[in-house]
Amino acid sequence: MKESRLMLVQYATAVAAVALVSVHLIMQGVIYPYATAISFNNILSIYSNGFYAIFLEALLVVVLVHGFNGVRIILSEFRQTKPWTSWVDAATVLAIIITVAYGTRTVILAVFVGAPA
Amino acid sequence: MTDVKLIVQRFDPFNDIKPRIMEYAVPKWEGMTVLDALLYARDYLDHSIALRFSCRQASCGSCGMKINGRPRLACYTQVAELGGEKVVTQPMDNFAIVKDLVTDLESFFEKHREVMPYLIRADAREMEKPSAEYVMKPEELEKVLQFTYCIKCGLCTSSCPTVATDSKFLGPQALAQAYRYIADPRDEGGEKRLELLDEAHGVWRCHFAGSCSFVCPKGVDPALGIQLLKRHVMSGNAPHRDGEGAKVWTAPVTTAPQK
Numbered sequence: 001m002k003e004s005r006l007m008l009v010q011y012a013t014a015v016a017a018v019a020l021v022s023v024h025l026i027m028q029g030v031i032y033p034y035a036t037a038i039s040f041n042n043i044l045s046i047y048s049n050g051f052y053a054i055f056l057e058a059l060l061v062v063v064l065v066h067g068f069n070g071v072r073i074i075l076s077e078f079r080q081t082k083p084w085t086s087w088v089d090a091a092t093v094l095a096i097i098i099t100v101a102y103g104t105r106t107v108i109l110a111v112f113v114g115a116p117a
Numbered sequence: 118m119t120d121v122k123l124i125v126q127r128f129d130p131f132n133d134i135k136p137r138i139m140e141y142a143v144p145k146w147e148g149m150t151v152l153d154a155l156l157y158a159r160d161y162l163d164h165s166i167a168l169r170f171s172c173r174q175a176s177c178g179s180c181g182m183k184i185n186g187r188p189r190l191a192c193y194t195q196v197a198e199l200g201g202e203k204v205v206t207q208p209m210d211n212f213a214i215v216k217d218l219v220t221d222l223e224s225f226f227e228k229h230r231e232v233m234p235y236l237i238r239a240d241a242r243e244m245e246k247p248s249a250e251y252v253m254k255p256e257e258l259e260k261v262l263q264f265t266y267c268i269k270c271g272l273c274t275s276s277c278p279t280v281a282t283d284s285k286f287l288g289p290q291a292l293a294q295a296y297r298y299i300a301d302p303r304d305e306g307g308e309k310r311l312e313l314l315d316e317a318h319g320v321w322r323c324h325f326a327g328s329c330s331f332v333c334p335k336g337v338d339p340a341l342g343i344q345l346l347k348r349h350v351m352s353g354n355a356p357h358r359d360g361e362g363a364k365v366w367t368a369p370v371t372t373a374p375q376k
Contacts, residue, residue, distance in 0.1 A: 004315045004350050076317055077283040085317055
């Protein structure tokens with residue numbers, strides 16, 4: 001992919017992350033009482049809301065893509081050899097896939113499986 | 118006449134393991150530049166000081182060095198403007214040292230050549246032998262004029278934090294020159310250049326620190342040029358790609374009216 005496309009993704013995810021994180025903080029700090037916002041049962045009840053589960057999945061993807069792409073940019077300036085750049089690119093894609101898959105697994109478990117018996 | 122304490126960082130790659138500091142007491146006179154002080158020290162105190170200079174009027178860009186911690190032209194910096202009685206001179210950062218204050222600018226000029234710093238026309242024959250004079254409107258000239266003032270002294274590249282870590286990064290000078298030609302309505306090679314700039318060590322590695330614009334002795338704003346360049350790279354369109362701007366011609370050169 002061209003560098004300009006990757007930077008477009010970087011800028012787009014930055015803007016999206018600002019919006020999503022803002023809504024997330026408002027939900028956690030204002031709508032739900034902050035003291036209980038990250039309690040286990042409260043989180044399960046949040047995931048039971050389909051819209052919010054999709055919202056959290058979107059937040060997960062946006063933040064991880066932005067973060068790992070940012071690390072890729074820093075690392076690509078660290079060394080300039082072709083193997084290093086290829087390795088960094090591959091590691092970035094792999095890291096995004098693994099972390100998004102793991103996070104998605106958590107969302108799916110919370111939505112469809114719920115609290116353990 | 119008082120003396121100024123001139124401190125010169127010396128380094129001879131063939132004999133020294135690390136740079137050493139030498140101090141010289143140089144008589145100060147009104148209007149004295151740092152280059153004057155260095156030349157005095159070289160002529161009367163230590164013939165072995167190596168420095169590069171030529172025009173002595175901020176036109177050639179040869180005497181770039183770090184003066185009191187900031188990249189400047191030695192001929193364009195007066196001792197009085199530095200305040201105090203101490204002038205510290207060091208070679209520019211981000212370049213290999215040839216000797217003392219002389220740095221190797223080869224990679225710098227190589228990057229400059231890489232962006233094709235000349236007008237490119239789609240019609241090669243027309244490029245070789247123009248049939249008429251190429252004309253720019255004043256407002257078009259305004260867009261590129263400041264970038265034509267670049268004297269290739271290397272101060273911007275020396276101050277750039279990205280160049281310090283990424284040796285393949287084209288650097289502010291080459292990128293500003295790329296913009297200068299891409300934004301020129303007489304040029305039709307914009308897409309070629311955009312292709313070159315849109316890669317891992319191209320225009321996107323500029324993080325807009327702005328130090329290049331801060332140190333430029335000619336008032337060029339490379340950081341601005343780079344940001345404008347990013348817009349063109351992102352859209353994939355060079356301005357005037359249809360050569361529309363270049364359709365403005367005067368009468369053929371041979372029949373130009375005489376005053």
